[in-house]
Amino acid sequence: MTTPSKQLDAVLQNVDTHLDDSVARLFEILRIPSISTQPAHAADCRKAAGWMQRELEQLGMTADIRDVHWATPGHPMVVGHEVAAGDKDHRPHVLFYGHYDVQPTDPEALWNAPPFEPRLVEDATGRKVIVARGASDDKGQVMTFLEACRAWKQVTGSLPVKVSVLLEGEEECGGANLLPFLKENAAELKADVALVCDTGMADRKTPGITTSLRGMMAEEVVIQCASHDLHSGLYGNAAANPIAVLCQALATLRNAEGGVTLPGFYDGIRDPAPATRAQWSKLFPDDRSLLEEAGLSVAAGEKGYSAIEQTWCRPSCEINGISGGYEGEGFKTVLPAKAMAKVSFRLVPGQDPDRIRETFRAHVRAALPSDAHVTFTGHGGSPGFEVSRDSRFLAPALKALTDEWGVPAATVGSGGSIPVAGEVRDALGLDALMIGFAQNDDRIHSPNEQYGLDSFHKGIRSWVRVLAALANAG
Incomplete structure (x- = not known):
């Protein structure tokens, strides 16, 4: 017609x-x-x-x-x-x-x-x-x-x-x-x-x-060391600190170039066509054009990709929340028994959410000292x-x-x-x-x-x- x-x-x-x-x-x-x-x-x-x-x-x-x-x-x-x-x-x-x-x-x-x-x-x-x-x-x-x-x-x-x-x-x-x-x-x-x-x-x-x-896969991670909160003067330095353990595991999820370190994370994905990248560059000629309204100016993800490419066509790993120990007003010298984080992955075509979940959990487990234990709660898993x-x-x-x-x-x-x-x-x-x-x-x-x-x-x-x-x- x-x-x-x-x-x-x-x-x-x-x-x-x-x-x-x-x-x-x-x-x-x-x-x-x-x-x-x-x-x-x-x-x-x-x-x-x-x-x-x-x-x-x-x-x-x-x-x-x-x-x-x-x-x-x-x-x-x-x-x-x-x-x-x-x-x-x-x-x-x-x-x-x-x-x-x-x-x-x-x-x-x-x-x-x-x-x-x-x-x-x-x-x-x-x-x-x-x-x-x-x-x-x-x-x-x-x-x-x-x-x-x-x-x-x-x-x-x-x-x-x-x-x-x-x-x-x-x-x-x-x-x-x-x-x-x-x-x-x-x-x-x-x-x-x-x-x-x-x-x-x-x-x-x-x-x-x-x-x-982008699809999404999210995980809630809880790390426990001692059976209960401890006095940091009596146990500090000798007892494993779950916040420190968690921070070390999370800090090593990205490398100095902004890339995600999980094995095989980028397998199977591809860049957009050159013509598409050129079109996006005209819409967002620099990183500031996307980030300025958020009070930012420099893309924090993978080197070699613009801010708009990092959000539109590249996968990400983000820490959405972290907690542990005393979080009220004032100061309390406590060595917490538990620490928790919420971590999400935005995934692009070619990535398998289940595989990413497995490699993330393996990454966290590899960072644990002998006195630490971890539990995971999965949230979502769309490609x-x-x-x-x-x-x-x-x-x-x-x-x-x-x-x-x-x-x-x-x-x-x-x-x-x-x-x-x-x-x-x-x-x-x-x-x-x-x-x-x-x-x-x-x-x-x-x-x-x-x-x-x-x-x-x-x-x-x-x-x-x-x-x-x-x-x-x-």
Whole structure:
């Protein structure tokens, strides 16, 4: 199917004409406090699911609410299909994923207005922003796609591609039910490509598709030496100190060049293509351009890689917390019995989380003196994710974004983890194009979360173009 340019122009004009209506609908769902982590808001999560179901039905989809139960009884999924079962047309089929649940609002005292009373205000630069919990993560992003579908339906009566929608209610509380849900409903949810709108742009002007994600493996380590805390005057120097033992083990995880010392840690990974590195260098010409907002200026990881490369395409090892001994006010000359640390590894495609876990534990055990004992508690174990460069949908989607923003769209990485990308590949065999319009200053998970009106507006227009481009790619 080829979308005529006049038809595309008419749909884009519809988006512009009805922007106020789109914002009003976004405000409706933002008013629902669908905090998935708090049992007191379970009814609100179901209310949000019902609201989303009705929106999909208004778009001409068959939609229903699916209860989940695999890991624990949780918040429901919303599933919608634009095409009735048995449709034999040859349009490409996309599966759109988003989530309707949001983070808690604490500390509420830091909000400038109630977090579930959305408002449109100007920031310090005069930019108009929508302020509310969930404005950016992920209700505003979800609505960019649904509003693009609405514009297509209003102008042409149909969508340029077949569309299925899956909206989750547990993304912010672990998403334990998503993978088993995908596997059990694989036949129904099978499509040609998945679309995920839960990511951001490299900067205000440059759209992009996130094509790689880091996975994660985390460990909690407890080292015990003496059977109980000791007086340091009576036992100091003679008794093994678990804090010192732990610090020695942790300090040797990295070498002087910033590399991780675990045997085989870098086996199987590869650098991005030279053209991709050059593109990233234009977006972030020096380390300060990424680190300055954090009060830093020099990349602390592996030598030979820029700060953005160290976060987007290189694995990491970080100490996230460490404790032991007396930590109250004043001083106490105690020799502690235990010391604890939390250590996480961000992993890239090619690395095996289970192997990294084994080598980390072996590293710690090798540092123990005879009177020390260690226990480990594992947390998570997801591999990195990378979109296939052979995907027939990647180049058309990049061009559609370029056409909308007037700036060459970038393929970017993400230092964080978005489990759904790997899970749709695992369960459904699909690549996931992660296209989002959030900005670094959207304050997601923080008080006064915001989503730029320009992000919302151009996000809708972008999806209009992407849907047309994917139709042509088929």
